[in-house]
Amino acid sequence: MYSKIQLRNFEVGEFGNIGVRTLDETSQLIRDFPWDTERGLASVELHCPSVTLEHPSGSFLKIGPYFGGKFCFYHCSKGGKVTFIVIRDFTEMAPIVSDFFNGDGKVKGFKKYKYIIMPLQYFKTNPFEYKPGSKAIFNYLKWDFAMIIMLIFIVFTRFFTDWSLFYDLIKLGTILGFLLIFFGPSLYLLFDYQAYYKNQYLRISRGHQNFIFGDLNGRKEYNKADILEICRYYHHGSRNPWNGSQVYKLVFKDGYTLVFSSLLISQLAFAKKFPGIEIKSEHVFFPTMANVFSKQEQ
Numbered sequence: 537m538y539s540k541i542q543l544r545n546f547e548v549g550e551f552g553n554i555g556v557r558t559l560d561e562t563s564q565l566i567r568d569f570p571w572d573t574e575r576g577l578a579s580v581e582l583h584c585p586s587v588t589l590e591h592p593s594g595s596f597l598k599i600g601p602y603f604g605g606k607f608c609f610y611h612c613s614k615g616g617k618v619t620f621i622v623i624r625d626f627t628e629m630a631p632i633v634s635d636f637f638n639g640d641g642k643v644k645g646f647k648k649y650k651y652i653i654m655p656l657q658y659f660k661t662n663p664f665e666y667k668p669g670s671k672a673i674f675n676y677l678k679w680d681f682a683m684i685i686m687l688i689f690i691v692f693t694r695f696f697t698d699w700s701l702f703y704d705l706i707k708l709g710t711i712l713g714f715l716l717i718f719f720g721p722s723l724y725l726l727f728d729y730q731a732y733y734k735n736q737y738l739r740i741s742r743g744h745q746n747f748i749f750g751d752l753n754g755r756k757e758y759n760k761a762d763i764l765e766i767c768r769y770y771h772h773g774s775r776n777p778w779n780g781s782q783v784y785k786l787v788f789k790d791g792y793t794l795v796f797s798s799l800l801i802s803q804l805a806f807a808k809k810f811p812g813i814e815i816k817s818e819h820v821f822f823p824t825m826a827n828v829f830s831k832q833e834q
Contacts, residue, residue: 537637538590539565540661544574545811546743548583549662559637562589566599566633567626575601582610582618582649582658589633591641596659599629611636611643612659619646664741666801668734676726676799679780680719718777725781725824729799732825736800740809747809749794760810764789767816768803769828782806783820783828797825 539562540551557565566587574585578601586600594614602608602622609632611619621643623629636643652658666672737755740747748757763786770782782798784806798806807815820831 537562537592540588540590541565541569542584542586542588543743544578544585547662547664547741547808549657549660550664550741550743551588551661552744554661559634562587562637563630563633566629571601575605580608582652582655588659589636590659591636593641595641597633597636597643598659599633609643609646610649610658611646612655613642616655618649618652618655619643620649621646662741664739666738666740666805668730668736668800672799673726675802676780677722680722680777683718721778721822722781725778725822726799728824729781729783729797733796733800736796738796738800740801742808742811749796758788758794760813762788762790763810763813765816766810766813767818768806769818769820769823769831770798770803771821771823772817772819778822781823783823783825785828785832 537557537559538554539557540554542551546552553565569585569587571585578585580600580602582598582600584600586598588599589597591597596610596612598610598612600608600610607623607625607629609621609623609629621632623632632643733751735752736749737751738747738749740749745760746757747760748755750756765787767785767787768782769785771779773779780798780803782803784794784796784798784801786794788794801809818831820827
């Protein structure tokens with residue numbers, strides 16, 4: 537059966553030491569887990585330092601810390617129903633693990649857990665792959681889409697009884713012009729980033745030291761410890777419509793440089809990936825690739 541560990545500084549869905557193990561090997565993995573050091577300041581929630589078992593039936597069993605030195609089992613069915621039980625020590629843990637391991641993936645005596653949105657994300661392994669495509673474009677433009685929907689809602693709630701709005705070319709042109717001014721820069725930057733780095737690939741998570749970056753010409757593994765400097769280039773105005781359009785530059789100790797944009801990975805996700813490394817910021821009014829490269833040369 538597959539088993540894996542999650543440390544305190546891992547992201548939701550990030551696991552390590554993933555492998556197929558026997559019952560004895562799984563029990564040893566649980567006992568060898570650094571419970572004493574990982575308990576400190578750890579949350580007693582589904583996202584916690586833990587050991588997770590994945591049953592062939594599609595259900596999961598996660599063992600995490602609980603208050604007072606106790607442990608908590610979280611069971612998640614294939615359909616996403618979460619139940620839990622609190623135990624005192626390893627002696628109470630063994631029969632639960634054994635029954636889950638040798639049975640059909642179901643558990644007995646567990647209580648219903650509180651309501652959780654998308655509970656399977658806390659049990660399934662997230663590959664943390666970032667690559668171009670419709671999902672990347674949606675993530676890049678999601679706030680723009682949200683603003684457009686809000687504006688459409690406002691227009692239709694304000695003018696739904698006055699259909700003459702759509703026959704008044706001046707009013708209609710004014711609205712379309714506003715939309716173009718407001719959202720046009722983000723669209724321009726989208727195509728600019730696509731033209732430069734259409735086929736990039738990134739696999740990176742917060743807790744793992746190594747990450748993979750590349751394109752159609754090949755992929756290479758890098759170590760965060762080798763990074764000398766990280767800088768992001770963007771418009772610093774928090775109310776600026778294209779504030780989320782950013783270019784990232786990673787400079788390594790040997791002088792090698794990686795450059796990619798928020799079209800590949802959003803600024804919120806990027807900021808989580810490098811704990812302990814300062815991420816510098818440079819203001820660029822309109823961060824096209826050409827403007828960023830020009831800024832770097834100054």
